[in-house]
Amino acid sequence: xxxxxxxxxxxxxxxxxxxxxxxxxxxxxxxxxxxxxxxxxxxxxxxxxxxxxxxxxxxxxxxxxxxxxxxxxxxxxxxxxxxxxxxxxxxxxxxxxxxxxxxxxxxxxxxxxxxxxxxxxxxxxxxxxxxxxxxxxxxxxxxxxxxxxxxxxxxxxxxxxxxxxxxxxxxxxxxxxxxxxxxxxxxxxxxxxxxxxxxxxxxxxxxxxxxxxxxxxxxxxxxxxxxxxxxxxxxxxxxxxxxxxxxxxxxxxxxxxxxxxxxxxxxxxxxxxxxxxxxxxxxxxxxxxxxxxxxxxxxxxxxxxxxxxxxxxxxxxxxxxxxxxxxxxxxxxxxxxxxxxxxxxxxxx
Amino acid sequence: xxxxxxxxxxxxxxxxxxxxxxxxxxxxxxxxxxxxxxxxxxxxxxxxxxxxxxxxxxxxxxxxxxxxxxxxxxxxxxxxxxxxxxxxxxxxxxxxxxxxxxxxxxxxxxxxxxxxxxxxxxxxxxxxxxxxxxxxxxxxxxxxxxxxxxxxxxxxxxxxxxxxxxxxxxxxxxxxxxxxxxxxxxxxxxxxxxxxxxxxxxxxxxxxxxxxxxxxxxxxxxxxxxxxxxxxxxxxxxxxxxxxxxxxxxxxxxxxxxxxxxxxxxxxxxxxxxxxxxxxxxxxxxxx
Amino acid sequence: xxxxxxxxxxxxxxxxxxxxxxxxxxxxxxxxxxxxxxxxxxxxxxxxxxxxxxxxxxxxxxxxxxxxxxxxxxxxxxxxxxxxxxxxxxxxxxxxxxxxxxxxxxxxxxxxxxxxxxxxxxxxxxxxxxxxxxxxxxxxxxxxxxxxxxxxxxxxxxxxxxxxxxxxxxxxxxxxxxxxxxxxxxxxxxxxxxxxxxxxxxxxxxxxxxxxxxxxxxxxxxxxxxxxxxxxxxxxxxxxxxxxxxxxxxxxxxxxxxxxxxxxxxxxxxxxx
Numbered sequence: 001x002x003x004x005x006x007x008x009x010x011x012x013x014x015x016x017x018x019x020x021x022x023x024x025x026x027x028x029x030x031x032x033x034x035x036x037x038x039x040x041x042x043x044x045x046x047x048x049x050x051x052x053x054x055x056x057x058x059x060x061x062x063x064x065x066x067x068x069x070x071x072x073x074x075x076x077x078x079x080x081x082x083x084x085x086x087x088x089x090x091x092x093x094x095x096x097x098x099x100x101x102x103x104x105x106x107x108x109x110x111x112x113x114x115x116x117x118x119x120x121x122x123x124x125x126x127x128x129x130x131x132x133x134x135x136x137x138x139x140x141x142x143x144x145x146x147x148x149x150x151x152x153x154x155x156x157x158x159x160x161x162x163x164x165x166x167x168x169x170x171x172x173x174x175x176x177x178x179x180x181x182x183x184x185x186x187x188x189x190x191x192x193x194x195x196x197x198x199x200x201x202x203x204x205x206x207x208x209x210x211x212x213x214x215x216x217x218x219x220x221x222x223x224x225x226x227x228x229x230x231x232x233x234x235x236x237x238x239x240x241x242x243x244x245x246x247x248x249x250x251x252x253x254x255x256x257x258x259x260x261x262x263x264x265x266x267x268x269x270x271x272x273x274x275x276x277x278x279x280x281x282x283x284x285x286x287x288x289x290x291x292x293x294x295x296x297x298x299x300x301x302x303x304x305x306x307x308x309x310x311x312x313x314x315x316x317x318x319x320x321x322x323x324x325x326x327x328x329x330x331x332x333x334x335x336x337x338x339x340x341x342x343x344x345x346x347x348x349x
Numbered sequence: 350x351x352x353x354x355x356x357x358x359x360x361x362x363x364x365x366x367x368x369x370x371x372x373x374x375x376x377x378x379x380x381x382x383x384x385x386x387x388x389x390x391x392x393x394x395x396x397x398x399x400x401x402x403x404x405x406x407x408x409x410x411x412x413x414x415x416x417x418x419x420x421x422x423x424x425x426x427x428x429x430x431x432x433x434x435x436x437x438x439x440x441x442x443x444x445x446x447x448x449x450x451x452x453x454x455x456x457x458x459x460x461x462x463x464x465x466x467x468x469x470x471x472x473x474x475x476x477x478x479x480x481x482x483x484x485x486x487x488x489x490x491x492x493x494x495x496x497x498x499x500x501x502x503x504x505x506x507x508x509x510x511x512x513x514x515x516x517x518x519x520x521x522x523x524x525x526x527x528x529x530x531x532x533x534x535x536x537x538x539x540x541x542x543x544x545x546x547x548x549x550x551x552x553x554x555x556x557x558x559x560x561x562x563x564x565x566x567x568x569x570x571x572x573x574x575x576x577x578x579x580x581x582x583x584x585x586x587x588x589x590x591x592x593x594x595x596x597x598x599x600x601x602x603x604x605x606x607x608x609x610x611x612x613x614x615x616x617x618x619x620x621x622x623x624x625x626x627x628x629x630x631x632x633x634x635x636x637x
Numbered sequence: 638x639x640x641x642x643x644x645x646x647x648x649x650x651x652x653x654x655x656x657x658x659x660x661x662x663x664x665x666x667x668x669x670x671x672x673x674x675x676x677x678x679x680x681x682x683x684x685x686x687x688x689x690x691x692x693x694x695x696x697x698x699x700x701x702x703x704x705x706x707x708x709x710x711x712x713x714x715x716x717x718x719x720x721x722x723x724x725x726x727x728x729x730x731x732x733x734x735x736x737x738x739x740x741x742x743x744x745x746x747x748x749x750x751x752x753x754x755x756x757x758x759x760x761x762x763x764x765x766x767x768x769x770x771x772x773x774x775x776x777x778x779x780x781x782x783x784x785x786x787x788x789x790x791x792x793x794x795x796x797x798x799x800x801x802x803x804x805x806x807x808x809x810x811x812x813x814x815x816x817x818x819x820x821x822x823x824x825x826x827x828x829x830x831x832x833x834x835x836x837x838x839x840x841x842x843x844x845x846x847x848x849x850x851x852x853x854x855x856x857x858x859x860x861x862x863x864x865x866x867x868x869x870x871x872x873x874x875x876x877x878x879x880x881x882x883x884x885x886x887x888x889x890x891x892x893x894x895x896x897x898x899x900x901x902x903x904x905x906x907x908x909x910x
Contacts, residue, residue: 075443123623126630130386130442130586134578135626138619141575145615205770205777212761215750222712222744223823224736224765233771263575267450274447304462310454317448318436 019332023282030056031188034181046180050252053184055292056191057249062272062284063194064241069270070279071202072234073214075133077266078120078140082239084261085113086246088147091159091256099166106165106247113243114236116143121235125228128217141263148258158257165251177251187248191285194241198281201237210234214279271313286328353483358604364493366600367500371555372573373580373592374507375548381524381587382544385437386445389429389452391574393549397422397556398565399460402469411474415557419550426549430542438541457568466567471560496558503551504593511589520544524587576603579618583625585632594633661688662721663827663857664709669718669728671704678704680881681718686827686874691853693860693872693889701881702861703745706831709859710742711735722827737765741825745832745861747812751805755796755815756787758804763787763822790822794848810841817848828858834867846870869893 033052037045061083068074089109094100124135148156164177177183201207209230212220217227250256259265268291276287294312299305320327376390400421404414433452437445472478473492480488511517519535523544556569563569580599584591599618606617625633666684670677679701686692694702707713709720711732720728727735736742750758763786764770764777778784791797794814799807804815817833833849834842842864849871852858862868868875869889876886877898885895892898 069443075446077446123626126626130380131582131631133386133442133446134582134586135622138575138579138582138622142616142619149612149615200776201773203776203778204774205764205767205772205780205783207773208757208761208764208777209770211753212750215752216748218712218732219744219748219750220761221732222710222736222742222748223762223819224733225770226731226733230770263571270450271447274443278443304458306454307458307462310451310456310458313447313451313454314433317440317444317451 017332019328022328022332026286027192034184049180049184051292051296053180053187053252054249055289056187057245057252058269058272058292059285059288060191060194060245060248061242062269062276062288063191063198063281064238064245065269066273066279066281066284067198067201067210067234067238067241069273070281070283071207071214072210072231073217074125074128074231074235075270076136076140076235076238077133077263077270078136078138078143079238079242079269080263080265081140081143081261082113082117082242083246083249083265083269084143084147084256084258085116086110086243087250087256087260088153088159088246089113089243090165090247090250091161092153094161094165097162099163100161102165102167106244109247110240110243113246114240117236117239118232121232121239125231125235128231137263137266140261140266144258144261144263147261154257156258158255161250161254161256164254183252187252190244190248194244195281195285198241202281206230206233211279268309271309271316275316353487357483357487357489358608359601360489360493360497362601362604363597364497364500364600365604366597367497367504368555368559369573369577369580369600370504370593370596371500372552373577373584373596374504374589375551376577377581377584377587377589377592378520378524378544379548380581382520383434383438383541385434386442386449387434387548388446388449388574389456390449390548390552391570391572391577392453392456393422393426393552393570394556394559394573395460395568395570396425396456397553398471398560398563398569399464399556400553401557401560402471402565403464405471411472411561415554418557419554422553423546423550425553426546427542429549430545434545435541453570457570461567464567469565471565473561492561496562499558500555503554507589516543576618579622581632583622583632585629585635588632588634591632591634662686663688663690663723664859665719665721666709667719667721669705669708669720670716671701671708671713672716678881679708679715682878682881682883684876684883684886686857686859688857689854690873691849691858691860691871692874692876693862693868694876694878695862695865695868696878696884699880700878702878703831704881705878706742706745706829706859706861709735709829710740736823739824739826740829741820741823741827742829743816743820743831743833745835747809747816749804749812749815749819752803754801754803755791755807755818756800758815759787759790759818759822762819763790765823786822786824790818793821794818795844810837813837813841813845817845821852825856828852828856828860830858831861832863833860834862834864842867 030052034049037048041048061079065076065079068076068079086109089112090100090105093105093108120136120139124132124139127135147153153159164183167174167177175182175186177186202211209220209225212223213225213227213230217231220227220230246260249260269288272287272291273284274287275283275291276285277283291309295305295309298308302308372390372394376387379385379387379390397418400418401411401414404417405411408414408417429452433448437448473490477491477495479491481491481494482488509517511520519533519540522533522535523537523540576599580592580595582595583598584593584595598621602617602621603614606614610617629635662685664684664686666682669679669682669684671679682701682705684692684694694705696702704713708715708728711727711730711734715728718728719726722740723738727738727740730738750761753761760777760783763783764780766782766786767780788797791800794817796811796814796818799811804812807815813833813835817830820828820830830849834845837845846867849858849860849867853871853873858871860868860871862871872889874887875889875892877884877892885892885898
């Protein structure tokens with residue numbers, strides 16, 4: 001796995017850049033955290049370990065949204081609904097006081113989320129553009145209200161998952177998800193797996209068409225592809241990955257509630273994607289870490305985190321169209337001022 | 350369900366729908382003319398509610414508070430258009446979504462800093478605080494009727510302005526074709542600022558007159574914006590007529606849904622939206 | 638652009654479809670009409686493009702030429718009329734289906750994927766060598782059939798050296814060439830070209846004319862163009878449109894001589910329109 005995979009077309013045929021090496025170094029720092037964390041942050045290690053795990057799950061969610069927004073040009077404001085559905089699916093499909101079986105609950109979860117995404121996608125993709133934004137927002141919020149009012153799922157208080165899912169083969173415990181370090185590595189592998197899967201997807205014929213759709217859907221149609229079909233498939237894939245992230249999140253915290261689905265959660269994840277750099281995948285990871293670390297730092301000093309976040313978003317839109325990934329890349333790239341790519345080229349549709 | 354009960358629910362539904370129309374019409378016009386999707390429009394509703402709550406404390410008169418509040422809200426809209434929204438006209442929808450989302454967070458947080466997280470009530474003005482008895486046990490508050498009447502009057506005024514006045518001609522031209530607007534010698538910058546300020550004032554006004562019924566609380570704009578989007582999607586983006594019918598449909602569906610199918614009520618309006626989308630993917634009155 | 642080898646073009650041609658004998662209609666348009674609200678942009682247009690023939694459509698701005706191309710390629714839905722292509726009526730089919738039937742088009746306004754490289758632009762269209770792109774795991778570049786198409790198309794228009802340049806970084810003329818390469822990489826059976834020389838300098842135009850002279854030997858071509866010299870050197874047959882209607886249609890010489898056309902349109906030579 002190299003994060004050197006094409007950031008944009010123009011880098012596709014070049015050797016790993018300094019930027020790619022920087023990303024690899026960051027991944028290594030993260031991967032070895034359980035080994036050095038105790039020594040570096042005595043007393044806070046457990047908290048940091050848990051926090052990093054949670055951020056990696058958010059990074060998965062952000063990558064899944066990047067597939068829609070950054071690659072396919074579908075600005076979804078209801079993406080958190082699929083994250084929440086994944087979490088609720090674990091809570092509802094599993095037994096209440098025993099460990100859920102991962103081999104059955106995870107496929108069921110992904111199936112349920114995929115089905116929901118298929119229906120919502122089919123209704124929202126036909127028109128595209130601004131309708132897509134509003135319709136995904138509305139349906140996302142519908143799920144929020146459904147679970148907010150649902151007695152079977154604990155209503156607005158949410159519901160608990162008392163035992164983490166079991167990963168067993170013939171009754172033999174493969175990994176113990178109850179152990180924080182093991183869970184950290186499982187999530188790390190899931191995040192990297194998601195990244196590699198999406199890279200593979202983007203390199204495939206499907207990925208090529210999807211990227212073309214993100215830039216100019218009408219032109220892609222003129223070539224002979226029906227953009228709606230490809231968008232729908234991408235929408236379902238993105239939703240299922242979000243569902244996977246939600247499943248892991250529910251397993252980590254042992255708790256789900258409707259706020260996982262709220263449109264503010266969708267909005268925050270969208271900010272992560274933009275902050276890290278749209279359509280780059282690793283940018284989604286960077287953005288998740290940057291935003292969450294900033295969140296933790298600011299929250300320790302003031303209770304007005306949302307004011308800071310709102311201001312940050314406004315400043316970012318006005319001044320930093322390619323996010324921190326774009327900034328980092330400019331700083332590490334010998335070629336300054338490369339052709340701007342991505343989102344300002346996408347016309348209104 | 351007897352007739353009186355039905356009548357009360359129908360009146361409530363229409364009144365809620367008319368209120369939604371005030372918000373959705375601004376939203377749909379801002380999109381139709383400026384091609385900007387404004388997530389912060391619901392926050393203006395909240396701003397209106399807090400304005401009227403604090404201004405009634407100052408002026409001791411609901412009507413004066415509302416008039417002063419409208420001026421404040423329009424000024425706020427003007428400033429936001431001049432300094433923020435103006436940068437969005439040539440940006441894609443994603444930037445518009447982000448910036449106006451950031452604006453929501455800022456407005457919500459400023460509200461919390463200034464007014465805290467408590468729920469506040471605004472008294473129904475004494476002049477219209479009475480209720481009309483319908484049966485021995487049921488009565489209907491006069492204020493709700495007044496509210497519906499005011500909204501209806503505003504809807505007619507808006508129709509008249511858009512269809513009959515010079516400004517309305519600009520608005521129609523702007524919604525139909527941006528280049529044409531420029532070639533007609535219309536000052537598009539002024540038109541944009543005017544429409545945005547008016548839309549802000551309308552949403553804020555809706556928050557003001559709703560305040561005595563719904564009370565005033567943090568995040569009250571968040572629910573309203575989503576329902577307004579549903580209204581706009583049903584009516585067709587850019588269509589004021591569509592927003593009017595969509596708002597009434599949603600108002601009635603929501604009200605009757607809560608009474609008839611309480612366990613399904615949270616899904617009803619979205620089911621209506623899904624049904625309309627299946628039938629007409631661009632809403633009822635989409636422009637070609 | 639280097640001189641185009643005939644062999645290249647032969648290879649570009651759809652293997653199973655040999656050029657039909659001359660004067661057999663490849664595309665027949667009957668009564669094609671498109672109204673936008675009250676405005677009729679294209680009114681009862683009849684048109685025939687024969688195999689082995691380049692057919693030019695000319696007319697002043699607003700004559701409905703681009704609308705016509707959009708109708709023929711499924712980008713717009715006709716209000717009335719038929720478009721017979723390959724023995725079936727394709728009127729009203731969505732653009733992606735029309736493209737899959739083998740009608741390749743270029744756009745009047747340059748319509749390339751600006752952030753992508755030349756190679757990736759052409760790849761996207763050449764990928765239509767696969768029946769669909771719902772292929773998720775195998776890397777695209779391992780599909781050899783696509784790679785060959787892309788290489789051929791780039792060579793044909795002379796952009797091989799520029800393969801890894803982002804489209805956005807190229808000159809307008811090069812982007813027009815890219816646009817042609819993108820059409821050719823789909824291995825069309827019919828070319829609908831909407832002002833391929835729009836905005837080009839004289840030298841670049843000349844190159845494109847040379848290319849089109851070669852292409853017309855293997856593809857039936859419908860060419861919308863403003864440059865009269867180019868039209869007269871490329872086209873076998875000509876349709877003149879004014880206000881959405883066909884004023885005159887037939888072999889170039891015949892149309893040129895037509896009194897109606899001379900009066901209404903060609904006037905005394907090359908007016909600027």
